[in-house]
Amino acid sequence: MAAKIKKIIIDTDPGIDDAIAIFVALQSPEIEVIGITTIFGNVHTTLSTRNALHLLEIAGRTDIPVAEGSHVTITEGMKLQSSGYVHGTEGLGNQNISPPKGKPIEQTATEFLIQQASLYPGKITVVALGPLTNIALAIQLDPGFFKNVGQIVVLGGAFAVNGNVNPAAEANIFKDPTAADIVFTSGADVLAVGLNITHQVVLTDSDRGELAKSNGKFAKYLSKLLDVYFDYHHTAYSTRGVFLHDPTALLAAVNPSLVTYSEGVVRVQTVGLTKGLTIFYNKKKRYDEVTEWCARPSVKVAVTVDAPKVIKLAMERLVNS
Numbered sequence: 001m002a003a004k005i006k007k008i009i010i011d012t013d014p015g016i017d018d019a020i021a022i023f024v025a026l027q028s029p030e031i032e033v034i035g036i037t038t039i040f041g042n043v044h045t046t047l048s049t050r051n052a053l054h055l056l057e058i059a060g061r062t063d064i065p066v067a068e069g070s071h072v073t074i075t076e077g078m079k080l081q082s083s084g085y086v087h088g089t090e091g092l093g094n095q096n097i098s099p100p101k102g103k104p105i106e107q108t109a110t111e112f113l114i115q116q117a118s119l120y121p122g123k124i125t126v127v128a129l130g131p132l133t134n135i136a137l138a139i140q141l142d143p144g145f146f147k148n149v150g151q152i153v154v155l156g157g158a159f160a161v162n163g164n165v166n167p168a169a170e171a172n173i174f175k176d177p178t179a180a181d182i183v184f185t186s187g188a189d190v191l192a193v194g195l196n197i198t199h200q201v202v203l204t205d206s207d208r209g210e211l212a213k214s215n216g217k218f219a220k221y222l223s224k225l226l227d228v229y230f231d232y233h234h235t236a237y238s239t240r241g242v243f244l245h246d247p248t249a250l251l252a253a254v255n256p257s258l259v260t261y262s263e264g265v266v267r268v269q270t271v272g273l274t275k276g277l278t279i280f281y282n283k284k285k286r287y288d289e290v291t292e293w294c295a296r297p298s299v300k301v302a303v304t305v306d307a308p309k310v311i312k313l314a315m316e317r318l319v320n321s
């Protein structure tokens, strides 16, 4: 008998690598994308919603609902700068996108997450590709959410490696560290896929060439956006390849055997010089002091990845679209 199809909600701030992840998801027979929720991050939330609707129109999947998420961080109520230098000013590689025909649904992202998790207890995987505000709000608003949700796969954190917004912090955690700390300590089944993993997953120039010359509709579309993302990586990292952050997290949700993980407590620094720093405590040492890590639930933190297989799967799914 075929394995059961997983229901997935993608919480996202598209973003070029978000666009890749969304298209790979739509090409993945193991899962069903039951909704997209939007958040600020790579761009502000209104633009994330527009970009999500646009990508679904490109894909011919306007049947998938888009629920708009929070415009501000969970406690500070801050509206954040977007990362135009990474993804282009409007998130999708400086294309001139005409306004999508579709609209987001009436429910907010948080309402949609809570409703779907209670409709299908234990069955939903949330793949969180941006700051964790919507999910933290769901945890705060519905005491049952952390149990109802099946798994939360978080693209975020930098576990024992430098960050990408500064040496301490990875972008998604940095942009709402309080929300991230709420999610990591909620008791939900969380798998964190951080930069220690995604910096191993590099799409090369020759992969980009293959996308450009293929007949896959997603491959063709993406090969245009990728210029901006490649330029950014060349400037920032002196590489001629790009990190596939979001597609790696998505594929880890689709196929858990692509990563291995350790279990322990994760806390997030919410202020100061190291704001956004993610600290993993493996529980091997019993500390004499009562610490901020005591009596907190464990999460899973990805520690190895089959990077060639992630690239192969992503490429196949985009080329055959």
Ligand SMILES: O=c1[nH]cnc2c1ncn2[C@@H]1O[C@H](CO)[C@@H](O)[C@H]1O
Pocket: 015, 016, 017, 018, 042, 083, 086, 129, 130, 155, 164, 165, 170, 171, 172, 245, 246
């Ligand atoms: O250098 C960067 N600065 C800010 N955001 C980035 C950078 N590179 C990628 N992303 C975006 O943030 C997440 C990974 O941290 C990814 O979701 C990607 O879209």
